[in-house]
Amino acid sequence: QMQLMESGGGSVQAGGSLRLSCAASGYTYRTYCMAWFRQALGKEREGVAAIARDGSTTYADSVKGRFTISQDNAKNNLYLQMNSLKPEDTAMYYCAAALSSRCKGELGTVHFGYWGRGTRVTVSS
Numbered sequence: 001q002m003q004l005m006e007s008g009g010g011s012v013q014a015g016g017s018l019r020l021s022c023a024a025s026g027y028t029y030r031t032y033c034m035a036w037f038r039q040a041l042g043k044e045r046e047g048v049a050a051i052a053r054d055g056s057t058t059y060a061d062s063v064k065g066r067f068t069i070s071q072d073n074a075k076n077n078l079y080l081q082m083n084s085l086k087p088e089d090t091a092m093y094y095c096a097a098a099l100s101s102r103c104k105g106e107l108g109t110v111h112f113g114y115w116g117r118g119t120r121v122t123v124s125s
Contacts, residue, residue, distance in 0.1 A: 002026035002114045004095045009119030016085050016123070022078040022095030022116060033103035035112060036069060036080045038091035038121075045094070047107025049080060058105050062088075085123045092118040 008020040020036065035050035049069035050058045057069055068081040078095055096112035103111040 002028065002031070002097055004097060004114055004116035006093065006095045006116045006119040009093060009121045011122040011124065012085055014086055014123055014125050017081070017083045018085065018121060020080040020082065020093055020095075020119060020121075022080075024076050024078065024095075024097065027099075028076050028097075030099050031075065031097050032101050033098040033106075033111070034071065034075075034078045035096045035098070035103075035107065036078075037094045037096055037107075037109065037112075038089075039094070039118075040088075040091040043091075045109055047109070048093070050103065050105075050107055051078070052104045054104075056104065058107055060107060082121070085121075087123050087125045090121060090123050092120050094118045 003025045005023045033052045036048040039045040051069045066084045070079045095116040097114040098112045
């Protein structure tokens with residue numbers, strides 16, 4: 001089993017920054033990819049950014065150049081630095097983990113089997 005817990009959400013004005021954190025516990029040594037997803041009200045959950053075991057990263061086009069995903073050396077903590085935030089970034093943000101190498105380069109929810117409960121980000125104009 002693996003447990004994921006997000007933190008760092010909040011309210012910010014457009015153009016501002018936030019840093020999300022995700023603390024992982026349990027079978028973290030088996031993790032191949034970790035990722036951030038988000039779900040806005042009335043919309044489907046979408047992938048934001050992912051990082052694989054080899055350090056390679058994948059970003060959604062909507063956040064490229066503004067968001068940065070990273071992990072600590074022990075790979076027990078996942079981060080998402082969000083800069084130049086826009087109102088359309090408003091959503092619940094979820095941390096996710098995948099054990100299979102098929103997750104590499106992918107941002108589909110189907111590849112990720114472990115999820116946190118989310119942290120809310122609100123960006124006002």
